[in-house]
Amino acid sequence: MNTKAFALRHIGPREDDQNLMLKTIGVDSLDQLIYETIPDDIRLKNGLNLDEPMTEHEYLLHIHDLSKLNKARKTYIGLGYHPTVMPAVIQRNILENPGWYTAYTPYQAEIAQGRLEALLNFQTMVIDLTGMEIANASLLDESTAAAEAMSLLFAVRERSQKKAGVNKFFVSENTLPQTLSLLQTRSAPIGVELVVGNEDTFDFSKEFFGALLQYPGKDGQITDIKTFINKANNADIKVAVAADILSLVKLEAPGKFGADVVVGTTQRFGIPMGYGGPHAAFFATKEAYKRDLPGRIIGVTKDANGNRALRMALQTREQHIKRDRATSNICTAQVLLAVMASMYAVYHGPKGLKFIANKIHNKAATLANALTKLGYEQVNTSYFDTLQIKTKAKKIKKIASEKKVNLHYPDKKTVTISINETTAIRDINYLISIFAEAAQKETIEISSVEEAHNIEQSVQRNTEFLTDTVFNTYHSETELMRYIKSLERKDLSLNHSMIPLGSCTMKLNAAAELLPLSWFKWGNIHPFAPLKQAKGYLTVLKELEDQLTEITGFAATSLQPNSGAQGEFAGLMVIKAYHESRGDHHRNICLIPSSAHGTNPASAVMAGMKVVVTKSTDEGNIDVDDLREKAELHKDNLSCIMVTYPSTHGVYESAIKEITKIIHDNGGQVYMDGANMNAQVGLTNPGNIGADVCHLNLHKTFAIPHGGGGPGVGPICVAKQLVPFLPGNPIVKTGGDKAITAISAAPFGSALVCLISYGYIKMLGAEGLTQATKIAILNANYIKHRLQGSFDTLYSGERGRAAHEMIVDCRAFKEHGIEVSDIAKRLMDYGFHAPTVSFPVAGTLMIEPTESESKAEMDRFCDAMISIKKEIDQASKDDTNNVLKNAPHTLEMITNDEWHFPYTRQEAAFPLEYVKDNKFWPSVRRVDDAYGDRNLICSCTPIEAYGEA
Structure with a gap:
């Protein structure tokens, strides 16, 4: 027995047990069972071409060496991502604790009361800080949340007599670039026309149904959202606000000004940047829109004894029930990260958050005053943490780079500096020295931070927040540790017993795969840092793409989609772009078997496609005759089919190659849902079956923990003809030569947790992966x-x-x-x-x-x-x-x-x-x-x- 082999530790049954199990089943060998299970015509003739497997010790040395290629420099780039301080009590007791990270989505409420309470705290925190009436239990990232806000307001518009037929949506030009890119992706398929402009000159005409403001703006200037929202309300235009949650400690809640939706990210609440994610987004709105709210809501109810209990509320909103009538395809969110962010608020409480926010604002003002004394023009008249300096950006960039500091350079005459929770007085002095050197002046030494109020009085916060007992009790580490443990004990996770969920693959999340997530040089890289500072990440991500491409039998992979449902949407948008590149703009019919997961039809509608459902046989297979009939009926407009393999009924359909041929013969592409990829790896693959694109659930097949409902990662792997259309990013080049606009906010989605799947494949190798299947x-x-x-x-x-x-x-x-x-x-x-x-x-x-x-x-x-x-x-x-x-x-x-x-x-x-x-x-x-x-x-x-x- 090779005790160093990772496969021995990952795979449950011992060899003697396997023999007993085979005997129970009635077969002589494992190979005989596989022969009787998987159709012979789709079996791979050759094994996977992957590196030899590493032991756990070898892998940890390897990933540690790669981490040294990342340069975790002082970073003031901002743009929605900031260095943070994760309290060690949260790192040790939640992030590194299988009692939290191996739990499943809380569908069985009675054994998930701990997670549900933490998520209720998250919702309360968001409601208090945004001033809204209702919030969900997290979304994928800020940009996705903003797109969901646009979709919600568009859905609300359809029920408004005043706005019937209106399809223009205004977006402030001061919106984060990654958010604008994602809005472009999501708007066109549903018929929304984006208009980007200056909110100060917006005309509030009747042509608009909604608007999005960034608060504060991407350059740090705080917009007068109060005046804008008043004018918009008078014109019956609904307003969404993308807000920095930490700034809301000092800025008045947008809900108090009449905003309809407030979105953002909770990354600043102690979550590492992780080269882009995962981070829990927030989404808050008015109670009148609760049926249109994407994602999940945690609600209070009672149990059979009449005692207070928690559960997921209003589940009829879930896409697996509403299917093509769903308001969103969101399935997994970022629950583990939402739990951590909520605990950050519990640990610090309102006084602690005010202390942190005031320190950041005061340091930004102190820096601004020093730079003004050096002769620089700081143009933001009202700001929280970000300064906008007018100067020769090239000169500053050269010196800053030499001094190993990352600033943001939006154009040749502008430098922006975003101060964060980790910024110390010595860092302020170091920044001043960079600008002093550029101005060829003697630097100014700062010994203390000045009290500042550089926020317009009209938007300064007057409303109390986090007044509930939970946010005002657990401020010592002892108390928080015990509170976290008390919640953990209420939840059944994989560290107690098996979670035998079909379609969700709740397998071992090995400790060796997870250890690097806590390492400084993996957690503290900004997603828009210069590429030469992220060589460790780029090495891992490129190799993971190559591994997944090999496993699926395709030509290329994009890691950008940060959930399985986003992977579905990305795959369909790539198919759409392919058809349009050939002049086939009319191809919009998507065939979906009746047995498909509910996210499939929801994703198709989001991609602007019309769903046609095909029948299943009594044996649970796709009815090939019905499929052929509908494919031929719609051949002139057929875009694709969405198929799961093995089927959602848990069967390897022998007609799968005939099915994919029917679609191709009628001009369509084959999208394969990768939810059941755990039954394919090493034995067959989507390329061999005849698919053109598939998404993979890295949180299922490739060992990323479910985390109570996320993080998930849903990369897409594509055939050769679809490679040019893989999704891009407006700041860091990713994707194909004809890349569609962004699917997620960050260039590589939730890059940090991709380390887990990389390690899983590295340690199992070809033979181990195949044996696991x-x-x-x-x-x-x-x-x-x-x-x-x-x-x-x-x-x-x-x-x-x-x-x-x-x-x-x-x-x-x-x-x-x-x-x-x-x-x-x-x-x-x-x-x-x-x-x-x-x-x-x-x-x-x-x-x-x-x-x-x-x-x-x-x-x-x-x-x-x-x-x-x-x-x-x-x-x-x-x-x-x-x-x-x-x-x-x-x-x-x-x-x-x-x-x-x-x-x-x-x-x-x-x-x-x-x-x-x-x-x-x-x-x-x-x-x-x-x-x-x-x-x-x-x-x-x-x-x-x-x-x-």
Whole structure:
């Protein structure tokens, strides 16, 4: 046994266990199982061409050497990204803690109360600072959030009689360049005309439905948003404001001036720049628009005992339900980063945030005064942290570069300097010396920081914020550490038991892959720093692109999309650009199988396409005859098909090559959703199947932790003809020769967490990756066989095999009065998170064990499921007082003096012997979703106010 081999540590079943599992399934070897599972005509004839695998020790030395190629210089570039100070208590207890980073999206609220509370804190923080009525639990980045704001206001316009048919959207010329690029990407497909101009000369004509302001502007000047919003409101023009959240500590909340939407990023709240991400964006709006709000809202409700409980509210907004009628395709957000940002606010509280913001503003003013004494013109009349200096930029740039300082040079006559939380007095003096040298004058030494108020009085903050108890309690490290731990204990994560979610691939996130995320030279690189300062990143990102290109069988990769849904949108926009380059502007029909994930149709509509749904057969496969008929019917306008492989039903469809040929024969391109790529790596690939583009969920197949709902990364890999159209960036050149405009704010999306997937591939190598895929298939088929006799598998391949996941049918249990949700809740009592509930088929569970789970853990899960089936058999439709309907059972119930149930406490809490060894207690009883939607509360609220609701 090679104890240094990473594959040995990543893959769960030992060799002896694998042999026992194969025997249970009824095959002689793993190769026989793969032969019976994957159609032979799509199997790769040769293995993957990747480097030899590294051990964990070798990899950590390698990634440390690469980090030295990054030059973490003093950076004052700004443009939405700033050096920060992450409190060590947050780094150690959240960022580096698998109890937080391995959790799943909180769909099962009873075992996610900790994360839900942290996200409720996040929403409260955003609502307070923006002055809005409702906020969501984070988006992907500021630029994406701004595009979502435009889309929301456009949707609102469609319901307005005054603005029917109006399609112009004004964007301030002082908006961040990456945001403007993303607005261009998102506006054209939905029919919005962008008009970029100066807000001071805007005419407020009836031709506009909405506007976006940057507050403060990209050059640091604080716009008079109060006057603009008043005029806009009088003209029935809705206004979105992209705001710097730290500046809102000193600037009045845009909501107080009548803004309709406020967006931005929380990166400044202790999150490292990480060469562009991940960072949690925020989105706040008026309660009247809550049904149009993208992403997720955390709401307050009650449990079965009437106690306060939290859950995701208004889930009918979710795109997997609304599909092509969705307001957005946002699926994963940046939950882990939102949790960290919320804890930054909890740790510092309002007084601490004021101290930080005042220090930054005072240092900026102190620097401005010194530069004025040196003869420079500082043109910003009202500013928070950014100075705009009129001078010969080339001369300053030369000296600053020599002194290893990054400033921003928007044009030949302008230099901007953004002061940040890490800026010390010595840094101010160093900056002064650069400008003194350029002016050929003696420098000015600063010994203390001046008190300053260089913010127009009309926009100075007068409103209190963060008044809730949670933001005014945990200011010592001891107290915050205990608070974080108290929330962690309420959440079931991968460090407790397997999370067998179909379509979500909750596999091991290895510690060696994650360690470098905390290293200074990976965290502290600005995404717009000179490329020569980011050679370590560029090396890793280029090699990761090459690795993913090889794995998918394509020609090139873009890492820019920072979620799977953004990858879908990016892939469709690249297809759209390809057709338009050939003069086929009319090709706008997107075929989507009825079984597809709900983000597929939502993404297609966002890309300006018309969705045509194709049928599925009784076996769960694409109905090839129906597909052919619709492809031929729409051949003149066919843009593409969106297909998942293996299918969403967990089957390798043998007709996949015929399907891709039908699309190509009728002039379309094939988009393959990479959600199930964990069943392809090393055995087949999208290029071999006949696809033209696929997105990959790095947070599924390639080991980036789910983080409770993000970070996700959704790169796209494309065939040769689509390479020229890969997405670009307005500041750092990326993408193809005919690049579409930006998909994400940063050039390489969430670059920091791409280190994880790079390490995963580096340490597994070709053989390890292929073996991981085989074991994922073995584990799924093992569970399928163990559950036979208790649960029916809804779909199987032609030889009766599952892919890497399977759907078990629970619809027949309704005759006992048991719903699939009852099984999900009862699994909590056995110490497990439920599989995916009612997707893609209502009344079913979709199970995916991944390759990381051991035979022993899968046996515990199967034992739990079989035990639950026996409980179902004993249940009666006429009597709902049973162990399933009352699940989950809390510690409070079990230890209560009164017990009014027709089963024992042991049957409730310790149904199998193994549970006693590692009991997980749900912190609340079953939550009441309907009550929470009827009484929507989505911020920290005193219990008295909650009771009144």
